[in-house]
Amino acid sequence: MATLRPKQMIFTIYGDYVRHAGGSIWVGSLIRLFARLDLSEQSVRSTILRMTRGGWLQSERVNHKSFYSLTPEGTQLLHEGAARIFHLESSPAQWDGNWRLVAYSIPEAARDKRDRLRRELGYLGFGPLTSALWISPHDLRAQIEQLANALGLNGCLEIYTATHDGFSDSRALVARVWDLPGINAQYARFIDQYQSQYAECRARLSALEPGECFVRRFRVIHQYRRFPFVDPQLPPELLPADWHGVQAARLFQDYHTLLADKATAFFQSVFVGPARRQTVSVSGASAAPCPTAQAEMAPFASNRSR
Numbered sequence: 001m002a003t004l005r006p007k008q009m010i011f012t013i014y015g016d017y018v019r020h021a022g023g024s025i026w027v028g029s030l031i032r033l034f035a036r037l038d039l040s041e042q043s044v045r046s047t048i049l050r051m052t053r054g055g056w057l058q059s060e061r062v063n064h065k066s067f068y069s070l071t072p073e074g075t076q077l078l079h080e081g082a083a084r085i086f087h088l089e090s091s092p093a094q095w096d097g098n099w100r101l102v103a104y105s106i107p108e109a110a111r112d113k114r115d116r117l118r119r120e121l122g123y124l125g126f127g128p129l130t131s132a133l134w135i136s137p138h139d140l141r142a143q144i145e146q147l148a149n150a151l152g153l154n155g156c157l158e159i160y161t162a163t164h165d166g167f168s169d170s171r172a173l174v175a176r177v178w179d180l181p182g183i184n185a186q187y188a189r190f191i192d193q194y195q196s197q198y199a200e201c202r203a204r205l206s207a208l209e210p211g212e213c214f215v216r217r218f219r220v221i222h223q224y225r226r227f228p229f230v231d232p233q234l235p236p237e238l239l240p241a242d243w244h245g246v247q248a249a250r251l252f253q254d255y256h257t258l259l260a261d262k263a264t265a266f267f268q269s270v271f272v273g274p275a276r277r278q279t280v281s282v283s284g285a286s287a288a289p290c291p292t293a294q295a296e297m298a299p300f301a302s303n304r305s306r
Contacts, residue, residue: 006039006047010057012221014070015078017267024060024069026272033270036211037218062274095137095235099164102126102134102144104157113151120147125232127177135177137235174238183230187244190227191251194220198255205258210266217259224252 013033018025027048031041048068051057056074060067070078102121106114118128124143126134141159148154164170174180201208201216208216231245239245 006034006043007051008222008225009034009037009039009218010044010047010051011074011078012218012225014074016217016221017264017271019070019075019078021267021271022273022275023075024067024274026274027066027068029270029272030068033214033267036215036266060274065272067274095237097163098137098161100136100139100141101129101160101162102157103160104132104153106153106156110153110156113153117147117151117153117157123229127232129173129177136232137238138233170238174234178232178234180234180240180243183227184240184242184244186230187227187248190223190248191244193223194251194255198251198258201255201258205262208262210262210269213259213262214266217256217263220252220255220259224248 010030013025013030014023027045030048031044034044035041048057051074052059052068055071056077057068058071060069104114104117106117118134121134124136124140124147125138126136126140129135139161144157144159148157164173168176197216197220227245227248236243
């Protein structure tokens, strides 16, 4: 099971619940929620403090209570990560056969920006053909331009559209750039672990108490959250015949949706917002669009928050 880190866990609570409940939550509610996940009050408070100092959370005092909401930066991370985890598909739009190349030459004095660029390229699904030449089958020019502007690297990189004329075939090229067998094995392990759990939950859902559904839903998110950031979303013709990505995505969606109502009921029973709002509308994947810049964050957050 993926290790649950406090910072990841807090982002998950905001992504799957708090943002549907007005966006702000009493610290006491967070402590009660995380007690179900075996996270101590001290860990919750210290993590919230670090995230506030880091610019991800902001606080307000209402009636002598402390409430926390995401900053604009934290909210943006959730929006960026949301579409990926709940819309992870292993059958993207038909490929035009062209490769998009990003080439860069960044001086050693700017190596921090170079390292950040590499992380962000990986987040976008690019892979390194060489250390300074990254490729993708998808047209992501707009995202690359935005990234270059954000890092101040416009004069250091170029974007190309190219065909692969040899000498290896496209599958051999892919094998050089991405570890598809390793990713596929991770998908297979996820399916092995959660297929039986999903079947069991379906059979006895009426007997499961809301707190248990909350915990199960939370844990399946954290197990699945890394896939959108390691799977480059290659066209079907470049994937192995036994690719497990589609099955894993469907299993995650189905399990997450199955647990939604009872998990949300537990959250509602604990939630206190600044105006004592307790109406939360979360019903399955469509209501909780979900999680990098590293897969150390919750599924709803971009890796850039590391």
